[in-house]
Amino acid sequence: MKLADYLDSTYLKTPKQSGLSDSQTLEQVHNLTREAIANGFYAVMIRPDYVRSVRMLIDELNSPVRLGTVIDFPEGRSSVASKLAEAQRAIADGADELDFVVDYTAFKTGNYEKVKEEVESCTRLCLNFDKTVKWIIETAALTDDEIAGISKLINAIVLEKLTGSPPEKVFIKSSTGFYETPDGKPNGANEHVIRIMLENAGPLPVKASGGVKTEKEARAMIKLGVKRIGTSSALQIVSGQKADENY
Numbered sequence: 001m002k003l004a005d006y007l008d009s010t011y012l013k014t015p016k017q018s019g020l021s022d023s024q025t026l027e028q029v030h031n032l033t034r035e036a037i038a039n040g041f042y043a044v045m046i047r048p049d050y051v052r053s054v055r056m057l058i059d060e061l062n063s064p065v066r067l068g069t070v071i072d073f074p075e076g077r078s079s080v081a082s083k084l085a086e087a088q089r090a091i092a093d094g095a096d097e098l099d100f101v102v103d104y105t106a107f108k109t110g111n112y113e114k115v116k117e118e119v120e121s122c123t124r125l126c127l128n129f130d131k132t133v134k135w136i137i138e139t140a141a142l143t144d145d146e147i148a149g150i151s152k153l154i155n156a157i158v159l160e161k162l163t164g165s166p167p168e169k170v171f172i173k174s175s176t177g178f179y180e181t182p183d184g185k186p187n188g189a190n191e192h193v194i195r196i197m198l199e200n201a202g203p204l205p206v207k208a209s210g211g212v213k214t215e216k217e218a219r220a221m222i223k224l225g226v227k228r229i230g231t232s233s234a235l236q237i238v239s240g241q242k243a244d245e246n247y
Helices: 022-039 048-060 080-093 104-108 112-128 144-161 191-201 215-224 234-238
Strands: 007-011 043-046 066-071 097-101 132-136 170-173 206-209 228-231
Touching: 007 022, 007 206, 007 234, 022 043, 022 048, 022 234, 043 048, 043 097, 048 066, 048 080, 066 080, 066 132, 080 097, 080 112, 097 112, 104 112, 104 144, 112 132, 112 144, 144 170, 144 191, 191 206, 191 215, 215 228, 215 234
Parallel strands: 007 043, 007 228, 043 066, 066 097, 097 132, 132 170, 170 206, 206 228
Antiparallel strands: none
16 A cells, blocks of 8 residues: 555645735645655645646646645535536636535535535536546534435435446545534544445545544555545655644
């Protein structure tokens, strides 16, 4: 197992969240990209505002590193039309992979039609452009039964509505890493929720994200069966160190 092949190196803080200027944030994102290229990480995962610039950098360096971005991040409550428009811009700017935050609030309140519509429409758009799509379900906001239920729902939509599509290009992903939990409880991937996802997502692959900080944690996730790991600690993981970031 080559650990780097599973890692999406992630930087999703806004300038306001990091206390950096726009130009400093862009520099941070470019440094992350160069780091990913140097270490053979599978992908970089960044905010949509930086996709065009990073696309140019990756192409200039002739690298196979995949370029991913997030859509309707981090709350997932926008309209289907808004999600589609944001995704279309990201595709035009050169994104290879799009990680959508599903409207988990709609799911929790029983508005399953909203979830069905956005998953079918946005997944179809991405697959039409041969992109990989991942649906972030925000496990920290859900009960165990809800995690199982939304995983089953996404799985059913892809298999029933998008027949003939390669299931390996549609992931179910655990977390944004930005969800505010009470009392400082974990807000990202852990073995318990990943097991539930894996039991209910198949044959769609699962991506663990949020809170994976060490090589030991990453290898445990891979052993469980995840196909990708999103982390802001990719370099520390492959270096055998531990980082403090939460996503």
